[in-house]
Each structure stands twice: as structure tokens, then as C-alpha cells.
Amino acid sequence: MTAEVAERAKAEFSTPGGWRVVASKEIADHLLSGRFVVLMGVLGIATAAAVFAASGGIRDVAPNAQGITALFLKLFTVTVDPVPFPLIVFVGFLAPLLGIMFGFDAVSGERSQGTLPRLMSQPIHRDEVILGKFVAGLTVVAIMLTSLVLFVSGIGIFRLGVVPQPSEISRLAVWLVFTIIYVGFWQALATLSSVMAKRASTSAMIPIGVWLVLTLFGSFLFGAAAGIISPQDGSPAAEEAYLRTSQTISQLSPVTLFQQGSRVLLDPEVRTVGLVTVEQVDRAIVSELNLAQSLAVVWPQIAILLAMTSVMFALAYIAFMRDEVRA
Amino acid sequence: MATTIHAKALTKTYGDHTVVNRLNLDIEAGEVFGLLGPNGAGKTTTILMLLGLVEPTKGSIEVLGLDPRWNPLEVKRRVGYLPDAVGFYDGMTGRQNLRFTARLNGLDDYEPLIDSLLETVGLSDAGDQRAGEYSRGMKQRLGVADALVKGPSVLILDEPTTAIDPEGVVEMLDLIQKLAKEEGVTVLLASHLLHQVQTVCDRVAIFVKGKVVAQGTPYELAAVEQGGRIHVEFRVAGDPAAARANLETLGTVSGIAPGRAPGSWVAELDAKDLAPTVSGLVSKGSQVIGVHRLDEDLESIYRRYFESREEVPA
Numbered sequence: 001m002t003a004e005v006a007e008r009a010k011a012e013f014s015t016p017g018g019w020r021v022v023a024s025k026e027i028a029d030h031l032l033s034g035r036f037v038v039l040m041g042v043l044g045i046a047t048a049a050a051v052f053a054a055s056g057g058i059r060d061v062a063p064n065a066q067g068i069t070a071l072f073l074k075l076f077t078v079t080v081d082p083v084p085f086p087l088i089v090f091v092g093f094l095a096p097l098l099g100i101m102f103g104f105d106a107v108s109g110e111r112s113q114g115t116l117p118r119l120m121s122q123p124i125h126r127d128e129v130i131l132g133k134f135v136a137g138l139t140v141v142a143i144m145l146t147s148l149v150l151f152v153s154g155i156g157i158f159r160l161g162v163v164p165q166p167s168e169i170s171r172l173a174v175w176l177v178f179t180i181i182y183v184g185f186w187q188a189l190a191t192l193s194s195v196m197a198k199r200a201s202t203s204a205m206i207p208i209g210v211w212l213v214l215t216l217f218g219s220f221l222f223g224a225a226a227g228i229i230s231p232q233d234g235s236p237a238a239e240e241a242y243l244r245t246s247q248t249i250s251q252l253s254p255v256t257l258f259q260q261g262s263r264v265l266l267d268p269e270v271r272t273v274g275l276v277t278v279e280q281v282d283r284a285i286v287s288e289l290n291l292a293q294s295l296a297v298v299w300p301q302i303a304i305l306l307a308m309t310s311v312m313f314a315l316a317y318i319a320f321m322r323d324e325v326r327a
Numbered sequence: 328m329a330t331t332i333h334a335k336a337l338t339k340t341y342g343d344h345t346v347v348n349r350l351n352l353d354i355e356a357g358e359v360f361g362l363l364g365p366n367g368a369g370k371t372t373t374i375l376m377l378l379g380l381v382e383p384t385k386g387s388i389e390v391l392g393l394d395p396r397w398n399p400l401e402v403k404r405r406v407g408y409l410p411d412a413v414g415f416y417d418g419m420t421g422r423q424n425l426r427f428t429a430r431l432n433g434l435d436d437y438e439p440l441i442d443s444l445l446e447t448v449g450l451s452d453a454g455d456q457r458a459g460e461y462s463r464g465m466k467q468r469l470g471v472a473d474a475l476v477k478g479p480s481v482l483i484l485d486e487p488t489t490a491i492d493p494e495g496v497v498e499m500l501d502l503i504q505k506l507a508k509e510e511g512v513t514v515l516l517a518s519h520l521l522h523q524v525q526t527v528c529d530r531v532a533i534f535v536k537g538k539v540v541a542q543g544t545p546y547e548l549a550a551v552e553q554g555g556r557i558h559v560e561f562r563v564a565g566d567p568a569a570a571r572a573n574l575e576t577l578g579t580v581s582g583i584a585p586g587r588a589p590g591s592w593v594a595e596l597d598a599k600d601l602a603p604t605v606s607g608l609v610s611k612g613s614q615v616i617g618v619h620r621l622d623e624d625l626e627s628i629y630r631r632y633f634e635s636r637e638e639v640p641a
Contacts, residue, residue: 021430029418114414118473121378122431123404325380 018124022132023139030140035101043094043148050087051152053080055159072164073171075156076266087152088262091145092255095179096211098144099186102137104204106130107320108194120325130320134184134191134313141183142176149176167268170291175265181306182258186211188312195319214255222250247274251301254308261301264294272297330389331356331481331513332377337386339372339537346372348537349386354515354530359507361524362517364534370517371411373534374483377515378408391480404432407474411485411517413466417459421450421469424458425476432477444472449498463490471502481513482506488523500527557598561608562591562617573611579604593621 030036057080058071076087085093107130110116119129149172157163164172190207197203213221226246232238250256260273268288289297332354339347347369354360362370375381377388379395379402388395395402415424422441429437445454448468453461461469467490474482484503488496504527506512518524524531525545532542541548563570567590574580580594596604601618608615 018431021427025427029416032418113417114410114412115416117375117380117410118408118413118415118428118470119431120380121403121406121408121410122428123400123433123477124431125400325375 019128019132019135022124022129023136026133026136027139030102030136036140036144039098039101040144043144044151046090046094047087047148047152048155050085050090051075051155052159054078054087055156056080058160071160071162072153072156072168073266073268075152075160076172077263088266089259091148091179092182092258092262093215095145095183095258096186096207096215096255098141099137099183099188100190100204100207100211102140103134103187103190104194104207105200106133106137106191106194107323108197108200108203111198112200117325126321127317130191130317134187134316137187137191138180138184141187142180145176145179145183167291171265171268171294174291174295175262178261178265178302178305179258181302181309182254185254185305185309185312188309188316192312192316192319195316195323214253218250218253218255222246222253222256225249251304254305257301257305257308261298261305264298264301268294270294270297273301329356330354331358331391332360332515333387333389334373334377335387337373337376337388338384339369339376339381340384346537347376347383350534350537350539352532352539354513356513357507357511358529359503359514359516359527361528361531362515362534363519363521363524363531364517365519368534369537370534371485374408374485374515374517377483378403378406404477405479406481406483407477407479409467409470409474409482409484409487411489413470413473415458415461415466415469415473417457419458420455421445421458421461421465422454424469425473428473428476434476437476440476441472444475447475447502448472464492464495467491468495468499471499475506479512481515483515483517485517486519487516488518488520496523503527556595557601558593558595558621559601559604560586560588560591560593560617560619560621561605561615562586562588562619563608564590564614564616567592570608570613573608573613574604576611577604577607579607588617591617 054075057078058074079086105112107116110119120126153164153172186207189210190203193206194200194203197206223246226242226249229249230238230241230245232242251260264270264273268290271289295302330353332352334350334352337347337350337352338345350369350373352360352373362373364370372381376383377390377395379399382396390402391405393402415421416427419427422445425441425444426437429441434440441454442451445451448471450465450468450472453465458466458469467487471484471487474484482503487503488499491499500523503514503516507514516524516528528545530542530544531548532539533548534540561570561574570590571583571592574583574592574594579600580596582595584593585591586593601620605615605618
């Protein structure tokens, strides 16, 4: 009798590492997929262009830049013609796309291929399916972003002749993890959408829409919302209140959080993401923060972004657990 | 014999729409059981409830002595399922698809098993082709192999023959029968193609609008439904007009009409009068070459249930 109970109890465990089986299959799928090749190609070309421009620009100013220690990281943060934005902005712009690409058909793809009922009738828990898919997507994204950073570093070393300092390498590593968390947010959003939407195309449209709105109209929307909460009447106090409200609201957007976090993590000279008054800057000594100090500045951004990603994944998870298998 | 699948007063409602209505099922071990009904009768919902993939609104289920609501994994470990319109990962080969299923079931050393399953379903040559290039029928056959990977004691097949060509259907039905008879696998077969169900199933349940309207062996169902009067097709060689006249003079039959085969007549009569009628015909000089009881196949029962839409007490 006890043996039977033990047998029953044991039996209810799912196939050990079911999520790993799902994840390894998904990773293989992603790496062999056309979208991976296309994304990698686009990212590679765009990055190469940006880095060549940036490194050229840095070489031009390098003779006068005696005091700059984190020269190598400038590759990521400097804007030089003809490329209109620094590399971190470019990554910030494309990271959501990566997340969406590897998340939007997580469940809707199974549905449209008719594989969902078959998958769900195997002896694994439902959560292993969604977890395996999420981990697989993030792993592939991590591979892409890491190779991207290494690629940039390689070109940088070659073009600048500057070898990154240990402190710069650790900053890059932290930034990489931060970026992966950011991609995770978008991937979780896309996964949620793929559970809700019946078709893969619909499921791609929702996160892409959110991404476009936040990226293109974000500052406008946050400004408008701030104007309602703290109306401007021309006085400096009201102006300041308006700016502070606007900034607080904008920090509800993962896009803003990522921009702020990236800037601080990759630029040792940035000491705050908040409002700075003229008095505060006046005669401030230009000095660099170390990584721990930079982290202290953007700890809130990192924590909030991580929380947002977790909540989004939890929503996708719950939606999937409640989802009917029926088509 | 042990009951393998047992459902009592099983009910599923979505809002005020009742998809499955107080369903009772008892399927015995090693039996091929047909769940017969038109599309939308609630067959797939019933199957999903048996697998623990859909929560029943009311009622109880037991599969292999387990409740799928509380032990879904153990049920899924032992029950092979071929879904309706089964799909595979198009970018992977048939073999890779089966490998994935084997790994999800925690199997090691599955290559010999996969080889033999591919051979069983006649896909040995196509195993390394991408599943996206498979025809509908090939996918269906791969689906059977996929359901067998886990070595199930129960096999649930949802419309397994829909997209297969006639020759493939015969092979599929042979395979199903072989699994049941030789390996003792209990098979639940849901279909709207009654002809196929009839040839392969030990028992059938006719399922209309979420209710079982009749249950039993195909023969029992036919017998229950006769109600005394049966329709019989008489085929005769020689002069059909003379045969008709002979039938009329016997006085046992009514409603004589031409049958489908040339020179045949269909008539209605009491079941007990059949033997006297045949011998009467012969003694009057008609050369009887065929007697066919039309009501005996499921088709007529099936059609009758769908034509008379009245409620049948469960």
C-alpha cells in the first residue's frame, strides 16, 4: 500500500527536465530559422557601419582627448556623422524587435501548425512548455547580443588600437545582462500576445504596436500626461514640477528605463539620470564613477525593468495555463 | 474484463452552451470503441476531458484507474493521442518530430523504436523528409507513430482516417485492430465516418449534440432499432417483373420498390416473415441470388438519428 502510494507520488513528477527538452528543441529551431540569419545579418551590417563611423570619429578627436580614460566605451556611446545615433541607441531600438521576433509565435505558432494538442498530450507540465520557450528565446538573444558586443570590441581594438580596461569589460558585461533583461520584457510581452492571439500575424502586431508607440510617441505622451498632472503656468517652480512629473511618468516605460540604464552603465561620466539644475553642475569637478557607483545610480532602473519583465512573463504564464487547448 | 475508461454523467458547458451532456462511457481493456457522431457533436471535447486537457463542468472520469484532473501527467504518460488534423513541426523531419516526443516522454535509446514505428506506419522511406513536405495522409500516419512512441496502453484516435486514401484507410484500420488484438491496447476511435468505425469497432456509441443516443455492438444497435419491421433487398436472376409479382402474391411484404442493383426489389416486412418469404419466392420459381437486410448497417441507424432530432433519454 505504501509502495503504491509512493509509486503514485513518484509517477506524478513530469519527465525530468521537460522544459530542457522543449528549450533545446526551440534553440535548434531558432538557430536554423531564417529569421535568425536575417536578424544576425541586419544587426551585423548596421553595427559594423556604426562602429566604423564611431571609431573614425574617436580617432579624430583622440589626440586632444588626454583625460578620457574610458575611451573604449566611447565606441558605444559616441555619435558621429553620418550615422545619426550612437550604438547603444541603436541596440535600444532593435532589442525589442529581437524579443518580439523570438516570442511572437511561441504559442500561436504551435497552434497554427496544429502541434499544440500533440505537445500538450505529452507527460510534461504546461509551465515547462512556456518556460522552455522563454529560456530558449533569451538564450538565442544572449548569443546574438554577446557576439555583437564581441564583434564591436574586435573592430574597436583593430581600429583604435586601444585595449579595453578590466573596468570597461565589466561595464560591458553588466550592460549585456541589463540588455538581455530588457529583451526579456519584450519577449514576454510577445509571448503573452502569442497566447492571446489565435494567429501568428495578429500576435506579432500587438507587441510591435506597443514598441512603436513607446519608441516614437513616448516622450510626447509622457509630456502630455505630465501636463495634465502638473500644469505649467510659466513660473520656474511649475516648470520644474512639470519636468519632474514628466520624468517620473516616462520611467514607467521600459524604453526610458533602458536608455537611462544604458547611458549610466556605459558612460562613467554620467552621474545622474534625474533633473540637474544649473547650480548643481556649476563648477562640479569632472570625474568618473566606478562601476559600483554607476550601479548605485541606476539600481532603480535595473530593479524596475527586472520587475516589469518578471510581471510580463508571469502574465504570459498565467494566460497560457488558462488557455484552452482547443483550436 | 477491467474497465479502462470510465465516465459518469460527464458534462461540459461553455456559458449556456452544453457541449457534452451527461455522458456515460465504459470502455473495457483491449476493446476498440467507436465514438461516432457528426462534426461538432462533442467528440473532441470528450477526448480532451479524458486527457485532462479540458476541465469537465460536472461528472467523473477514470482512465486506467486514474482521475485525469488530479493525475494528468500519469494519464498522459500511458495514453497515446492522435489529435484531429494533427500537425508536426514543419522544419523538422518526421524522425526528428518523433525523437522530440520520445524525449518529452523521458525515453532513452529510442532510435530502434522509432525505426520500427516508422516501418509500422509505412513511412520508413519518408522518415528523413521534412514534415512540411508530407501529405495530409502521411502526417496522419506519422501521427499514429507519434501516439505509439510512449508505448501506450490506451490509444485515442480523433478522426484518424479523414485525409487518408482508401488503401491507406484499410491499412490504418488493420493496424488499429492489430494493436488491440495482439498488444492489448485499448482503442477509442472518434469518427464521423461510420462505415470505417463499423468495420473495426467492437462497440460503438452514437453521439449527437453532446449526448450518447445509442451504445452497443454494431449488431445490437441494428437489432434494437428494427422495431419488428425491416427493409430487405431481394436480388433475383431472370425476370424482375415476375419476381415482383411473386413477392406481392406472398402477402408478407409491403411497399415494394426497385432496389439499387438492377433487377432487385426492396420491400418492408416483419422480421419473423423473412425466412418464409425467401423460401416462398424460391418455391414460386424466382432465382434468388441475394438477400440484404438494409437496416443492419450502422449507416441507416446513423441517418435515422440525425434525421429525427428529437431528444432521446440518456
